[in-house]
Amino acid sequence: MNAPIPTLDTSAAGAFASLAPPVWRASTVVFNSLDDFVNRRTRLPDGFSYGTTGTPTQRALETRIAELDGAAHCVVFPSGQAAICGALLALLKKGDHLLMTDAAYGLAKAFAVERLQALGVEVEFYPPRIGADIERLIRPCTRLIWLESPGTVTMEVEDVPAITAAARARGVLTAIDNTWASPLGFAALAHGVDLCIHACTKYMGGHSDVLMGSIATNDEKLYRSVRGLQSLMGLAVSPEDCFLVARGLDTMQVRMERQAASAQLIAASLAAHPLVRRMLFPALPGAPDHGLWARDFRQAGCVMSLQLVEAPYDAYRAMFRELEHFSIGASWGGVRSIAAFYPAEELVRRRFCDVHGPVIRLSIGLQDPQALLDELLGALGAFQKSSTL
Ligand SMILES: *Cc1c(COP(=O)(O)O)cnc(C)c1O
Numbered sequence: 001m002n003a004p005i006p007t008l009d010t011s012a013a014g015a016f017a018s019l020a021p022p023v024w025r026a027s028t029v030v031f032n033s034l035d036d037f038v039n040r041r042t043r044l045p046d047g048f049s050y051g052t053t054g055t056p057t058q059r060a061l062e063t064r065i066a067e068l069d070g071a072a073h074c075v076v077f078p079s080g081q082a083a084i085c086g087a088l089l090a091l092l093k094k095g096d097h098l099l100m101t102d103a104a105y106g107l108a109k110a111f112a113v114e115r116l117q118a119l120g121v122e123v124e125f126y127p128p129r130i131g132a133d134i135e136r137l138i139r140p141c142t143r144l145i146w147l148e149s150p151g152t153v154t155m156e157v158e159d160v161p162a163i164t165a166a167a168r169a170r171g172v173l174t175a176i177d178n179t180w181a182s183p184l185g186f187a188a189l190a191h192g193v194d195l196c197i198h199a200c201t202k203y204m205g206g207h208s209d210v211l212m213g214s215i216a217t218n219d220e221k222l223y224r225s226v227r228g229l230q231s232l233m234g235l236a237v238s239p240e241d242c243f244l245v246a247r248g249l250d251t252m253q254v255r256m257e258r259q260a261a262s263a264q265l266i267a268a269s270l271a272a273h274p275l276v277r278r279m280l281f282p283a284l285p286g287a288p289d290h291g292l293w294a295r296d297f298r299q300a301g302c303v304m305s306l307q308l309v310e311a312p313y314d315a316y317r318a319m320f321r322e323l324e325h326f327s328i329g330a331s332w333g334g335v336r337s338i339a340a341f342y343p344a345e346e347l348v349r350r351r352f353c354d355v356h357g358p359v360i361r362l363s364i365g366l367q368d369p370q371a372l373l374d375e376l377l378g379a380l381g382a383f384q385k386s387s388t389l
Contacts, residue, residue, distance in 0.1 A: 021246055023239045024055035045073075045227035053231045057239035061246050062214070065204070068183035068249075069196045071216035073223035075230050076237045076245075080179060080199025083213025084108045085115075087175050087195055088146075090229040091222070094120030096143035101158065102352040103128040103151020105177055112146075127352030128156035129289075135166040142170070147193065148177040149186070150289070153342050154355045155280040155305055157289035160296060164192030173222075179203075179333075184256055185299040189218055195226075202333030203301075206248040206255055210241050255335065255366060259302035262369035266362070267304050269373055275380050280305035280355070302364040303332050307357055308380075311387035316341060316358065318386035322379035325367050332363030337372055339363075 029048045031037040040049040048055065054062075058076055066074035077083035088111065092098060100112055102125040112123045126137055128151045145167050149158035160176070167174045175195035178188045182203045188196040198204065200212035215226050229235075264283060271279045271286070282293035283300030308315075320328060326339040342359040364372065 021057065021060055021243065023243050024057045025239055026055045027051040029055075044231065045224050050231075052234050052236040053227070054237065055239055057242045058237055061242040061249075064246065064249055065183070065198070065200070065214045066216050069198075069216035070183075070187055070189050070218075071196065072218045073220070074214055074216040075223070075226045076200070076242065077213040077215070077230060077235050078237050078241075079211040080177075080197070080201050080213040081105075081107050081111075082235055083197050083199070083215050084177065085111050086213075086226060086229050086233070086235065087197055087215050088112065088116060088144075089233075090225040091144050091173060091175070091195075092116060092119075092121045093143075095141060097122045097124065097139050097141045098144050098146065099124055099126050099134065099137055099142060100146040101126060101128045101148050101151060102350050103154050103156050104146060104148045105152045105179075108146070108148075108177065125351055128154075128158050130163070131159035132162040132166055134163050135170075138166065138170045138172055142172050145172055145174045146177075147174060148180075150180050150282050150293075150301075153305055153359055153361055154347065154350075154353060155282055155288070157282050157292045157296075159292060160186075160188070160191045160193065168192065180301045180303060181297060181299075182252070182256060182301065184253060185301055186297050189216070191296065194219060195222060200245050200248075201331060203252055203256055204248050205245050206252060206334055207244075208331065208334035208336060210244045210248075212237060212241055212245050256299065256302065258366060259364050260300040262366075262372065263300060263302040263304060263362075263364040265369050266364055266373050266376065270306055270376065273377070273380060275308050275384055276306055277309050277357075278307040278355075280307070280359070301333075303361065304364075305359050305361045307355070307359055308383065309387075310357065311383065313343075315383045315387035316360075319379045319383035322382045323375065325365075325372055325375050326362065332361075334363070335366040337363060337365035337367060 043049045062074040077086050117123050147158050164174050173194045176188045176193045177197050179199040196216045198214045267281045267284045270276050279287050281287050281304035282289045326337045329338045330340050332338050340361045344357050
């Protein structure tokens, strides 16, 4: 403990170099002088004043995500849900009116209803296909419109340019949960959205082993509020986790291209299967909202939903028992395929939903697409056998 603090000698150029970004850990940040310490808060929102707002490791990742989103600024959060709550809390106050898509991520809706309303924010859900008609729901006290496109589980595509144009005309802010498409699939800020949120847990991390969220924006004032909220709430993000997400970003494009191509192949085959009643995958020609998707998106995601012909729950049990390459779980976007199940009752709770009956959601990973398809076809066979017993 009495030894002097070691410092990194970077003067010997070439003494050490690596392709891996350094992982800087810090609880306290140390200062060169009393004046530097006294003025430390002025270093925010970009600089370093205390461990909770991050080290150069967080900042390097934030810079990379900002670049991908076409944004000037980005703040990372400990999970996607933390980023969603961070954005909502940074922007909304008592007396504000929030318009949120009815197809938003379940915990985002729960946070709005269970917490924001208690804080005096009025929460109103709108149908995801509302488009320019959102205008009619905007009031003088409307502060924020929350989008998610395609919607969680049900995959409705929103007309983002129409909604952001209506919002701008009335001085209302917009934020989007852009997790499904990633920055590679949909350029949210270029389509007029003020804040772009990702669950980096999904494609960016890519390996089902890290939780993180991000908020990107081109608006300096919004950036300051988001950074301020992140700091005030002590929502620190581990530098090791930043390292993992940065590593995920190195391969995100090739992973997503391959996973999206596999998803297209699997979706097209399933769509032609007699037991499949409905494919909810906007990247598939003929699927709901495909036209809007083709107009605005650059690349597909690897997550699709589907509905089967009517059958008892036991048939789904038999089907899921056949899955080996697909693990049963909720989080998605990783290299391993995932299958999830949403019973009809969960969707009935939505106010504006044209999807009736249970939904299966598949996240297509990096495994051989033919092996995945064969497994699904076998599982559908088990579904059929069990439903006709
Ligand atoms: C997974 C997910 C989230 C939440 O991310 P976590 O990191 O798991 O908290 C938010 N929105 C969407 C669309 C998601 O799929």
